[in-house]
Every structure is written in structure tokens, then in C-alpha cells.
Amino acid sequence: MSDTRTSLARPPRxxxxxxxxxxxxxxxxxxxxxxxxxxxxxxxxxxxxxxEGFRSRLAAEVPADAMxxxxxxxxxxxxxxxxxxxxxxxxxDAELVGADRARAALLVGAVGGxxxxxxxxxxxxTRSGQRAAGERAxxxxxxxxxxxxxxxxxxxxxxxxxxxxxxxxxxxxxAMGADLIRAGVVTAALVGGVDALTRICFMGFNALRxxxxxxxxxxxxxxxxxxxxxxxxxLVLEDADRCRERGARIYARLLGAGTTTDAHHVTAPxxxxxxxxxxxxxxxxxxxxAPSDIGYVNAHGTGTPQNDGTEALALRSVFGDHGVLxxxxxxxxxxxxxxxGSVEAVATVLALQHGLLPPTANLVNVDxxxxxxxxxxxARPAAVAAALSxxxxxxxxxxxxxFGRGDAQ
Amino acid sequence: xIQAPTVRALGLLCAGDRGGDGMERSGGRAEVRSxxxxxxxxxxxxxxxxxxxxxxxxxxxxxxxxxxxxxxxxGEHTALLYSTAAAYAASNRSxxxxxxxxxxxxxxxxxxxxxxxxxxxxxxxxxxxxxGPPATLRAIWQxxxxxxxxxxxxxxxxxxxxxxxxxxxxxxxxxxxxxPLTEVAGCLLLExxxxxxxxxxxxxxxxxxxxxxxAAAEFLGCAPLxxxxxxxxxxxxPLALTGAWRGEQARLVWRPES
Numbered sequence: 001m002s003d004t005r006t007s008l009a010r011p012p013r014x015x016x017x018x019x020x021x022x023x024x025x026x027x028x029x030x031x032x033x034x035x036x037x038x039x040x041x042x043x044x045x046x047x048x049x050x051x052e053g054f055r056s057r058l059a060a061e062v063p064a065d066a067m068x069x070x071x072x073x074x075x076x077x078x079x080x081x082x083x084x085x086x087x088x089x090x091x092x093d094a095e096l097v098g099a100d101r102a103r104a105a106l107l108v109g110a111v112g113g114x115x116x117x118x119x120x121x122x123x124x125x126t127r128s129g130q131r132a133a134g135e136r137a138x139x140x141x142x143x144x145x146x147x148x149x150x151x152x153x154x155x156x157x158x159x160x161x162x163x164x165x166x167x168x169x170x171x172x173x174x175a176m177g178a179d180l181i182r183a184g185v186v187t188a189a190l191v192g193g194v195d196a197l198t199r200i201c202f203m204g205f206n207a208l209r210x211x212x213x214x215x216x217x218x219x220x221x222x223x224x225x226x227x228x229x230x231x232x233x234x235l236v237l238e239d240a241d242r243c244r245e246r247g248a249r250i251y252a253r254l255l256g257a258g259t260t261t262d263a264h265h266v267t268a269p270x271x272x273x274x275x276x277x278x279x280x281x282x283x284x285x286x287x288x289x290a291p292s293d294i295g296y297v298n299a300h301g302t303g304t305p306q307n308d309g310t311e312a313l314a315l316r317s318v319f320g321d322h323g324v325l326x327x328x329x330x331x332x333x334x335x336x337x338x339x340x341g342s343v344e345a346v347a348t349v350l351a352l353q354h355g356l357l358p359p360t361a362n363l364v365n366v367d368x369x370x371x372x373x374x375x376x377x378x379a380r381p382a383a384v385a386a387a388l389s390x391x392x393x394x395x396x397x398x399x400x401x402x403f404g405r406g407d408a409q
Numbered sequence: 410x411i412q413a414p415t416v417r418a419l420g421l422l423c424a425g426d427r428g429g430d431g432m433e434r435s436g437g438r439a440e441v442r443s444x445x446x447x448x449x450x451x452x453x454x455x456x457x458x459x460x461x462x463x464x465x466x467x468x469x470x471x472x473x474x475x476x477x478x479x480x481x482x483x484g485e486h487t488a489l490l491y492s493t494a495a496a497y498a499a500s501n502r503s504x505x506x507x508x509x510x511x512x513x514x515x516x517x518x519x520x521x522x523x524x525x526x527x528x529x530x531x532x533x534x535x536x537x538x539x540x541g542p543p544a545t546l547r548a549i550w551q552x553x554x555x556x557x558x559x560x561x562x563x564x565x566x567x568x569x570x571x572x573x574x575x576x577x578x579x580x581x582x583x584x585x586x587x588x589p590l591t592e593v594a595g596c597l598l599l600e601x602x603x604x605x606x607x608x609x610x611x612x613x614x615x616x617x618x619x620x621x622x623x624a625a626a627e628f629l630g631c632a633p634l635x636x637x638x639x640x641x642x643x644x645x646x647p648l649a650l651t652g653a654w655r656g657e658q659a660r661l662v663w664r665p666e667s
Binding site for chain 1: 410411485489494495498501502504505506513514515516517518519520522523524526527529530531532533534535536537538539540543544547551554557560578581582608610611612655656657659
């Protein structure tokens with residue numbers, strides 16, 4: 001076991017040096033950015049499960065041809081394959097090799113695990129009344145199986161964590177990975193999130209009447225709910241000094257993070273956005289920034305009446321009316337659950353790098369209660385120096401990340 | 410290394426040890442020592458799963474152990490960290506089978522700390538780790554980092570493991586878990602302390618090796634708290650907690666100030 005003892009007299013600064021994504025646009029970072037920057041909507045009729053009788057028959061699935069191109073194995077679940085492809089891309093992008101890779105921490109945000117295969121196995125057994133084959137589904141059903149697969153396949157042997165904070169899981173993995181670097185436990189961390197579509201998730205949100213019959217339209221006056229999606233996204237975080245020493249590219253700086261809980265309700269957010277406000281303020285405080293330093297917010301923006309309204313309240317409280325540009329990536333790729341925080345962090349980092357802010361798709365009539373420019377339809381060129389990424393999970397689990405441009409000092 | 414936290418209080422409900430019906434079963438089911446289902450005292454908990462009720466009880470046991478009050482842990486200066494390996498398997502099974510009338514929200518591991526946060530008004534930094542003993546050690550380390558950084562003044566580390574509802578499935582996964590599967594719900598109250606805390610983590614060790622001092626039963630993620638409880642009762646220094654899980658091992662060592 002490694003025992004790293006680093007003085008905390010000057011906590012390391014954290015940078016993003018690698019990115020990898022498998023999304024409803026397909027596999028790969030370039031494909032993802034092409035889709036995001038074009039404002040394309042990847043929410044389509046669901047094919048992975050029977051949706052007859054449900055409130056919505058739509059989902060943002062990773063395309064079948066993209067899935068088919070990912071390395072397959074009988075032992076790996078759909079989510080494992082997505083995670084492995086995205087994490088491999090991030091490591092290769094960062095050119096993290098040798099001891100730097102071996103000592104890196106691995107933090108995976110996950111919720112569904114191998115449930116897509118597990119629920120099929122379980123139903124097969126209970127309906128037939130006979131012992132079903134394929135018991136390995138039991139082993140991979142739990143979300144920590146992703147971290148096990150990634151560590152073994154990619155040779156990442158540092159601390160290994162699985163964060164299960166609902167829709168904030170991917171963002172939490174980024175925040176906690178940064179903590180490990182700041183504390184001197186590691187100099188690099190592979191962080192991100194993954195979730196494949198599952199019937200249990202689709203059924204659950206359907207039962208809660210949170211699914212939109214049409215592609216979700218965050219911030220729209222006529223929004224009717226969320227669209228479920230699936231994805232995997234990973235980032236390589238590094239101690240800035242070590243990253244420069246390696247001569248690696250710096251995409252962005254991770255300047256701050258805030259995590260809070262509402263203690264209000266097991267599904268609904270605090271109506272005043274109290275926990276969200278504290279998460280945003282904490283993140284800004286850690287970044288030593290004022291609200292006016294932030295040029296763009298990649299919102300949680302699910303498209304449910306309640307979430308968008310509450311998030312707008314929180315943003316108004318911190319930034320004031322019209323105080324910042326806001327958009328929702330979920331209008332493009334659906335709500336990718338545990339992956340959402342990391343996919344949207346990647347979108348935020350790329351927006352800073354390219355000076356192009358992702359749009360909100362399907363936004364026709366902006367809700368008058370949401371007094372922000374929500375970048376409808378088309379990406380907006382804007383050279384912002386710093387941006388927020390919000391992730392607010394079921395039960396009031398709030399994570400806000402602050403990223404700054406990689407070329408800034 | 411960071412500043413070590415002090416263990417201010419520990420509440421531990423352990424089946425077959427302190428309460429619970431201590432039943433053991435076999436015949437197609439793994440041997441399980443169950444904590445049973447606590448009574449529902451409040452209408453707000455009418456939908457709560459067994460693991461949620463046990464978590465609330467564990468926090469109450471911790472308050473009693475520390476001779477402190479609910480008011481002392483309420484608010485944004487208290488962090489809440491939760492660790493489990495298996496405590497949501499029962500609710501997911503119930504939802505998939507469709508016969509339990511379980512609310513979708515209760516299939517999420519996050520509902521356990523969420524119920525605790527609501528019950529005790531805890532609104533500070535928050536994290537949920539999934540895995541075996543290393544995940545619990547990581548939760549303690551994260552709590553220590555938040556305390557060290559001033560992100561909170563105290564931290565609750567909550568761990569719950571239940572097995573009874575899925576005993577037949579665990580019997581089919583004997584390679585992965587030890588026996589008897591012993592249900593535990595525990596809550597640790599940490600505050601800023603003296604000395605240094607060292608966290609070590611790496612690959613190796615068998616999947617089933619339990620935390621030191623806790624080999625007589627399988628506690629999964631609760632093993633470090635069981636070991637800590639024994640250390641508090643029996644003494645011995647310095648405190649070191651170890652844990653292994655599916656190819657990963659971790660260790661936390663409290664070092665006195667030199």
C-alpha cells in the first residue's frame with residue numbers, strides 16, 4: 001500500500017488534463033462536442049425497453065452502432081462497457097501512463113450499476129420459477145463493479161471509490177477526487193460517472209409522473225418533465241504542478257466545489273433552494289470568486305416544473321436577475337442520472353476551452369419565473385473566464401463545481 | 410497526513426450482540442443475524458424502509474453514547490457521510506418484484522442518509538460511499554479532510570448493512586461474502602482532534618478479508634465501526650482500522666502528536 005505524506009502548507013491547485021465521453025451522440029469526446037455545440041437533441045423513441053403504457057416513450061440512448069463498436073465481453077455490463085470506453089479515452093487524452101497512472105485514485109459516480117442486465121436476470125428467474133443461468137449478473141448488479149472493472153482493466157491502483165449520490169454522483173466524484181489531490185494522497189485522479197438505462201429507473205420516474213411525453217424542454221413555460229438518458233464521462237484531475245512537469249495539456253482548472261444537503265424531503269428539493277444556494281456559495285468561496293466572476297452556469301436543468309423553478313430561485317439569489325448565462329445539457333442528451341454531473345462538467349470544460357456556450361434545446365417560451373438568458377436553440381460564442389456546473393440529486397444532494405479556463409493564471 | 414479527528418461518540422446496533430433477534434437461518438438462505446424492524450414512531454416514517462429506521466436508531470444510540478443532544482448536531486456545520494455495501498438490495502428487490510408497495514425513492518441508497526438528514530436537521534457537507542470496509546474508511550477520511558479544512562465542525566459517519574431480505578441471494582454468492590452475515594447499523598461522531606491521520610490504500614488482499622478484530626462474522630461496510638467499538642472498549646493504541654473488499658485494501662492509522 002502507498003502512504004503519501006505531503007505537506008498541506010500550500011494545497012495543490014487542481015487542473016483537468018484529460019476527458020472522455022460516451023453519450024447519446026455516440027462514443028468519443030469529439031462526437032460529444034459536435035452534438036452539444038450543434039444543439040442537437042438526442043432524445044428519441046426508446047428501444048432498450050418496452051414503454052407501452054408509460055407517460056413517456058422517449059429516452060436518450062447511446063446509439064446501437066456506437067455500443068456495437070465498444071469492446072465487448074460476456075462479463076461486462078452495458079454500463080461497464082460505456083465506463084471503460086470513456087475512462088480509457090480520458091486517460092489516453094491526458095497521456096497518463098506509468099507510475100502516474102498506477103498511483104492515481106479512481107472515483108466513480110454510479111447508481112444503476114449492472115441493473116439493466118440484473119433486472120432481466122431476476123425477472124427471468126421469478127417469472128419462470130426456475131433458477132436462471134447467468135448468476136454473474138448478481139455480482140455486477142452493484143454499482144461498485146464499475147470501479148472494479150476500471151481499476152483492473154486500466155491499471156489504476158490508487159484509492160478506489162464509488163459515490164452514490166443519485167443525480168449528483170458524477171459531480172461528487174469530481175469534488176472528492178479533488179479533495180484527495182489537495183490532501184496529498186494522490187497527484188492524479190480518474191473521476192467521473194456512468195449510468196445505463198434501466199427499467200427500474202424508467203418505471204420509477206414514470207410512477208412519479210416526472211417523465212415528459214415529449215423531449216424535455218428545460219426552462220420553458222410549457223415544460224412537462226424530464227427525459228431519461230444514459231452516458232459515461234470521465235475526467236483526469238491532476239495536481240497542476242505535476243501536470244506541467246509532465247508537459248500535459250491543461251483543459252481547465254477546477255477552482256472550487258460545494259456539497260450540501262437539504263434535509264427537507266426524500267425526493268423534492270427545498271422549495272426555497274436553500275441547499276442549492278449554500279452549495280453554490282460554498283463553491284464560489286472555495287474558488288475565492290464573486291458571483292460576477294462567473295460567466296456561465298451549466299444548470300442541473302432537468303425540465304421538471306419543480307426543479308427548474310427551484311434552481312432559478314437559487315441562481316437569482318446568488319447572481320441576481322439576468323446576472324449570468326444559463327443552459328441545460330439535459331435538453332440535448334436527457335438526464336443521464338449518475339453520469340449527469342460528469343457529462344455536464346465535460347460540457348462546461350469544453351465550453352470554456354472553445355469559448356462557445358452550449359444551448360438549451362426545445363426552449364420556445366421561456367418561463368417568466370426564470371429571468372435568465374437560457375441560450376435557446378443555438379450555441380453562443382462567449383469567452384468566459386469561469387463557469388459553474390450544478391448537480392442537484394434526489395433527496396436534496398447538492399454539488400456545485402467551479403471551473404476556470406485552462407489558459408488563465 | 411491530515412489532522413486526526415477525535416471519536417466523540419459511537420452508536421452501534423449489532424445483531425446477535427446488542428439487541429435484535431439474533432436469528433440464524435440456513436437451507437437455501439445464507440446464515441443471517443437480523444436486527445429486525447424497528448417500530449415506526451412517527452407518521453413521517455410510514456414509507457421508511459428497515460434500513461432507514463435502523464439508521465435513525467443508530468444516530469440516536471450515538472447521541473446517547475456521547476451524552477449529547479439532537480440540537481448539537483443540527484445545521485450546516487455538521488457533515489453527513491454514509492457508507493454501505495448492501496443496504497439497498499432489499500428495497501431494489503422489493504421494487505422489482507412489485508409486491509412490496511415500495512416507493513421508488515426508497516430504492517436509492519441515498520434515501521438512508523436523506524432520512525437521517527431530515528430527522529436530525531443535518532445540512533452540511535454530504536457524501537455517500539458504496540463498497541465494503543474500505544468505503545467506510547474512506548468516509549472517515551473524507552470526514553477528517555472536511556474537519557481539517559474547516560468545512561464542518563463535526564461529522565457523522567453513518568453505516569448500515571442489512572441482509573435478511575436477500576438471504577437466498579447471498580447464499581448463492583458465498584464466494585463473495587463471509588458468514589454469518591450480521592446486520593449492523595452504526596453512527597460515528599467525529600470532531601477535530603489532535604495527532605495525525607494516515608490513510609493508505611492499494612490493491613491486493615482477498616475479497617473477503619474482514620477488518621482487523623472483526624473476523625467472527627461478516628459485517629461488510631460496518632466492520633471498521635465494529636472494530637472501532639472494540640478498540641474503545643478494550644483500549645490499545647494507536648488506533649488502526651483496516652479493511653479489504655474485492656481486491657482493494659485500505660488502512661487508517663491515528664498517530665499521536667510527536
